[in-house]
Amino acid sequence: MRSPQLYDLLLRGGTIVTPDGARPADVAVLDGRIAALLPPAAPAAGPAAKATLDATGRHVLPGLIDSHVHFRTPGLTHKEEWRTGSMAAVAGGVTTVIDMPNTVPPLITPEDLATRRRLIEGQSLVDYRCHAGVDPSRVAAMRDWDRAEADSFKVFLSSHHTTPTVVRDVRTLRRIFAIAADTGVTLLFHAEDDTVFSLLDQRQAPPVRYSEYERHRPRTGGIVATAQLINLTAEFGVRTHVVHVSTREETDLLAAAASAGIPITFEVTGHHLTFVDADIRRLGPRIRLRPAIRDEADRDRLWEAVRTGEAATVGSDHSPHTALEKARPVPDVPPGLPGVQELFGTLWRGLRSRWPQEATETLMAVVAERLALAPARLFGLADRKGSVEVGKDADLVVVDAEAPWTMTPGRIHTKNGWSAYEGSELLGAVEATVRRGEVVYRQDGSGEVFGERNGRWLPARGSGAAGTAPGGPAGRPRLHTAAAPSVG
Numbered sequence: 001m002r003s004p005q006l007y008d009l010l011l012r013g014g015t016i017v018t019p020d021g022a023r024p025a026d027v028a029v030l031d032g033r034i035a036a037l038l039p040p041a042a043p044a045a046g047p048a049a050k051a052t053l054d055a056t057g058r059h060v061l062p063g064l065i066d067s068h069v070h071f072r073t074p075g076l077t078h079k080e081e082w083r084t085g086s087m088a089a090v091a092g093g094v095t096t097v098i099d100m101p102n103t104v105p106p107l108i109t110p111e112d113l114a115t116r117r118r119l120i121e122g123q124s125l126v127d128y129r130c131h132a133g134v135d136p137s138r139v140a141a142m143r144d145w146d147r148a149e150a151d152s153f154k155v156f157l158s159s160h161h162t163t164p165t166v167v168r169d170v171r172t173l174r175r176i177f178a179i180a181a182d183t184g185v186t187l188l189f190h191a192e193d194d195t196v197f198s199l200l201d202q203r204q205a206p207p208v209r210y211s212e213y214e215r216h217r218p219r220t221g222g223i224v225a226t227a228q229l230i231n232l233t234a235e236f237g238v239r240t241h242v243v244h245v246s247t248r249e250e251t252d253l254l255a256a257a258a259s260a261g262i263p264i265t266f267e268v269t270g271h272h273l274t275f276v277d278a279d280i281r282r283l284g285p286r287i288r289l290r291p292a293i294r295d296e297a298d299r300d301r302l303w304e305a306v307r308t309g310e311a312a313t314v315g316s317d318h319s320p321h322t323a324l325e326k327a328r329p330v331p332d333v334p335p336g337l338p339g340v341q342e343l344f345g346t347l348w349r350g351l352r353s354r355w356p357q358e359a360t361e362t363l364m365a366v367v368a369e370r371l372a373l374a375p376a377r378l379f380g381l382a383d384r385k386g387s388v389e390v391g392k393d394a395d396l397v398v399v400d401a402e403a404p405w406t407m408t409p410g411r412i413h414t415k416n417g418w419s420a421y422e423g424s425e426l427l428g429a430v431e432a433t434v435r436r437g438e439v440v441y442r443q444d445g446s447g448e449v450f451g452e453r454n455g456r457w458l459p460a461r462g463s464g465a466a467g468t469a470p471g472g473p474a475g476r477p478r479l480h481t482a483a484a485p486s487v488g
């Protein structure tokens with residue numbers, strides 16, 4: 001018999017989603033951590049707790065981790081800020097975000113991180129860390145970081161014309177890989193080749209309609225960059241993660257590279273899983289994106305990759321712009337849309353509708369893996385985050401898997417005030433979000449209630465893909481054997 005214990009919080013009656021599957025269990029929380037997973041008990045027979053949360057008939061997922069957001073602090077807070085961005089996050093079941101470096105100024109040095117952390121203090125409902133940036137004019141600054149502060153670096157191989165830190169030449173790119181091989185950090189890539197786009201731009205006028213946009217920023221740019229990154233990843237043995245993969249060709253290449261033992265993984269976004277070129281007529285600037293929205297065959301392949309695990313993570317690439325910015329003439333419209341609040345509802349709707357025969361528990365496990373465990377492992381958080389297990393932070397989401405909901409202007413929390421998903425029916429209502437044992441979001445009959453803005457910055461610990469020794473570098477690769485074609 002366990003000795004009587006007064007817990008801080010008890011989530012009662014739910015079905016928890018764990019790495020081994022789903023099962024009914026009550027979750028007992030003490031000091032911000034999961035203290036016990038208990039057999040479901042009648043309210044009178046259960047352990048004593050200062051507070052209880054009824055999760056009867058609901059699924060209890062690990063707090064979701066969105067490893068790709070742009071919360072725009074510092075310098076771009078007219079588009080988004082942590083106060084509003086983190087409200088959108090917890091309303092979508094997200095308890096941890098990893099923020100991108102392309103702010104004004106960008107996050108390049110430890111001092112930049114200190115500044116950002118000061119600005120976020122007291123504003124955030126979610127825990128967070130940041131991907132550091134790489135400035136091509138001072139690549140050596142990558143060495144100034146402690147691994148706990150920055151162990152993942154975002155590299156833009158092309159971008160919107162206002163991004164100052166685009167790496168355009170191979171020599172610089174090779175230096176970045178060499179430093180990453182030395183220090184053991186992970187490289188993240190916006191993998192579209194800038195030379196390809198520049199060459200094409202010399203032969204065609206800027207687009208005047210959104211329907212022409214894909215022709216101006218075609219899949220070729222992504223395919224060329226991805227092939228180059230696979231070669232460099234194999235050569236240097238650096239762990240790389242390609243964000244927002246949009247085409248079937250890139251997906252096939254990356255999946256093949258990973259099966260050959262090359263340490264490359266990739267992310268798919270909620271918007272590339274949702275929208276196709278036919279939607280551009282209806283949504284115009286709202287889904288002007290980089291990479292561009294592709295076609296149905298691409299979207300089908302991306303879903304397959306999410307279902308099978310070829311895609312390691314699903315991210316929102318939450319990138320708000322104001323309605324005014326999106327109303328500019330076509331060539332000047334900034335790419336990006338908000339999406340952290342809609343991410344779970346989008347992913348769950350798609351999994352449910354595309355695989356109707358699968359058990360709810362099987363598909364929930366896919367959500368828990370792509371949106372919690374995998375990003376936790378890749379980015380040094382798995383000792384505290386990413387799964388419903390005793391000893392981990394009590395980051396938990398209570399969802400009604402069967403409840404549809406519609407994104408309406410009144411539900412939008414992001415600062416820009418619009419969503420490309422307005423009017424769409426999503427699936428899976430987030431009823432409560434718990435972060436380190438505190439209820440930071442609650443939805444009931446009377447509306448939405450938010451908790452305290454005491455989200456913390458998280459140091460990285462023991463990052464690496466599954467199988468990598470904690471804290472150790474990725475290790476030198478078996479280059480030529482890994483890349484060699486199989487003989488069969």
Ligand SMILES: [Zn+2]
Pocket residue numbers: 068070100317319
């Ligand atoms: Zn992004």
